[in-house]
Amino acid sequence: MGVSERPRALVFGEVAEMYEAARPGYAPQLAPVVLEYAGPGGGLDAVEFGAGTGKATLAFAERGVSLSCVEPDPRMAAVLRRRTAGHPSVRVEVESFERWRPAGHYGLLLAATCWHWFDPARRWDLAHAALAPGGALALCWNVLRVRDEGLHARLAEIDRRFGSVASPHAQLVRADRELPGSWDSGEWPAAECRADGRFGDLREIRLREETRYDTRTYLNYLSTVSYYRLLPERRRVRLFEALADAVDGHGGSLAFELATDLFLARRR
Incomplete structure (x- = not known):
């Protein structure tokens, strides 16, 4: 049995509260590094696409950034509004990246673990149109890498048995995979950005x-x-039972290195 035909980019809202509770946040250095590149936070006008429940949003709002958050799923947006209620500089709009139209130009465009969901034929045009000349583009992803080699092997065997792909525990901490985007499965934007030619000052950074x-x-x-x-429920239940047995058999927890991989570019 395969996965469901529900739109993959819009399934997160089905578990919006769990998403907020269980997903890791981004490395604490993320906002300071981005703002050092983009300019001072106070007074900076920014737009965040695919803002979700605000995993990245709050770190920027707390540093004085004025944020227009664009989130396509109203269930995720509802959690985002609640979490940012104490920050009047944050505005939340329910819309897709492709349908949104900027009211002006922004000094920073942020997209956290969502750039790969946007239309490849249009995303660079839309980012260029949203940014002021000299404005910064910041794209980031979280990557979990298992520290225990024995547990990693056990989880990998379960993934093979169930035909699982792209699991968060698929990678092991390895010295030869230290570069940002080294997990690349076609998502890392550096090559596309260079080929586009309208952005410069490209930087690739890993925060751990x-x-x-x-x-x-x-x-x-x-x-x-x-x-x-998107897995059929019965298959997901059996898979989760096997994964739980493996983790419980190794002390009931998984130790990860959390890498926040950051790509920065500037509109020429």
């Missing part, structure tokens, strides 16, 4: 921290991943 999940929280996290959301 350690994190740990207990078994239940990790299964909740997997429940927010699009691949697992």
Whole structure:
């Protein structure tokens, strides 16, 4: 049995509260690094696409950035509005990146773990149109890498048995995969950006921290991943049972290195 035909980019809202609770945030250095590149936070006018529940949003709002958040799923947007209620500089609009029309030009365009969902034929045109000359583009992704080699091997065997693909635990911490975007499965934007030619001052940065999940929280996290959301329920239940047994057998938790991979570019 394959995955469901529900639109993959819009399944996160089915579990919006769980998404907020179980998904990791971004490395604490993310906002300072982006703002050092883009300019001072106070007074900076920014737009964030695919803002979700605000995993990246709050770090920028707390630093004085004025944010227009564009989120296509109203269920995710509802959580985002609640979480940013104390920040009047944050505005939330329910719309897709492709249908949104800017009221002006922005000094920063942010997209956190969502650039790959946008139309490849249009996303660079839309980003260029939204940014003021000299404005900064900041695209980031979180990458989990398992620290325990034995547990990684056990989880990989379960993934092979169930035909799982693109699981968050698929990667092991390895010295030969230290470059940002080294996990690339066609999502890392550097080559496309260079080929586009309208952006310069390209930078690729990896920010690291350690994190740990207990078994239940990790299964909740997997429940927010699009691949697992689209699996038939019976197959997902059996797969999660096998993963839980493996994690419980290794002390009931997984130690990860959380890498926030950041790509920066500037409109020429």
